Amino acid sequence: MAKQMAYSARDPNEEAQFQSLIARCKEGDQAAHEALYNAVAGDVYRLAYSLLLHPQDSEDVVQEVMVYVFRSLHQFDPQRGSFRTWLYTITVSRCRNARRRKWLPTVALSSLIGMKGEPRAPSAQSPEVAVAWRNACESLERALGALSPRLCEAIVLRYGQGLTYREMAEVLNCPQKTAESRVRLAHEALRSILNDVEIGLLEEFSSA
Amino acid sequence: MYLKVPFSRRQATLSMRCRTIRHQLKAYVTDQLSQAQRLRLAKHIAHCESCYAELQCELATVYELKRHLPALGQPNAAQLARIWQGVKAQTWQKPPRYTDLRPASALLTLTLTLMCAAFVFRGSAAVAAPLPPSPAIVRATLTPIFTETPDPLGNAMARPTASLTALYANAPSAAPAPSARKP
Ligand SMILES: [Zn+2]
8 A cells, every 4th residue: 555665675585585594594504593693683683772772782682582583493484474574573572571671761871972883874974974974863862762662663663674564563463553653653753852953954964 | 934833833723624634744754645645645735835844844854764763773793793602602502501400400399299298298197197307308409409509601501590580680670660751
């Protein structure tokens, strides 16, 4: 129904590649485990970081998730969904646990004292643009921290990971309509939180 | 100038048609409208300046999210390598403590069974012959478990235990926190 925008291009053969790696993993092939890890760990970390806004907690979650995934590969049923949605379901659930385990400050400390897991800014740019990029990322992080966990999950899966609403419903275990309304609500909340001045500044620098 | 007008007042001065469109704009920018709905929206936007301005604001937010959210929390190579070492250790190193604990837990089970049997027996035949108390057995079997705790084996296995105990230790204090966060 809704038009999909190509802001996060994903390899269409990805699922087939996962399947063949999983088959090799099940035979005990250690290189296949490593290849599978290399294929997804970065995305799992980004997802965890966007939800927890804490580098060490995110590392812990990625480790937990990957160990669990490797031990439970026999439970993964490709008939019921893609490997990526299965992986994200586990990640989101582990992040919820991590949040529960430890109360997280709404504003990540890392964003106040120079980020550790700093986003890679586009290369070959003036210092002004780099500063603007950094500011934009910091205000986005602060805005995410102010969102409720459910809305944060929705917006991060949608724009951070480029999932379709159908995939989101699978990961969040909710009706598609719920996923859609959460994205709308998150969008509205973020719009009022994100500083319009900063957006304007960023666009000015980017076009310069 | 436009942005300074409070949202509620802006809404109040809108026509019915514009109000419907405003509602649809959010669905439009988040890719939730059908082809027919998008066409109707486009027709209105083409001649309504205020809805067009509103659309630009909505699009700016989406642009910001699409541009920066995928870049948020990019791990560096050192982080990924570090995590991989942890995953490897937990996936392929046989957890030595688990296997070592088996005889100990078997002993504990045996002791508990004996204690239960003794208790039942003493209860039913209390007058006839009181059994000798069993603390000696309990002490003997519990000792290996206590010496097990400062385990010199694998650091990898020490980690989950630590996080588990942390989980239990923090559980009661962490519970009220989320409600405190709500405004
Ligand atoms: Zn209008």
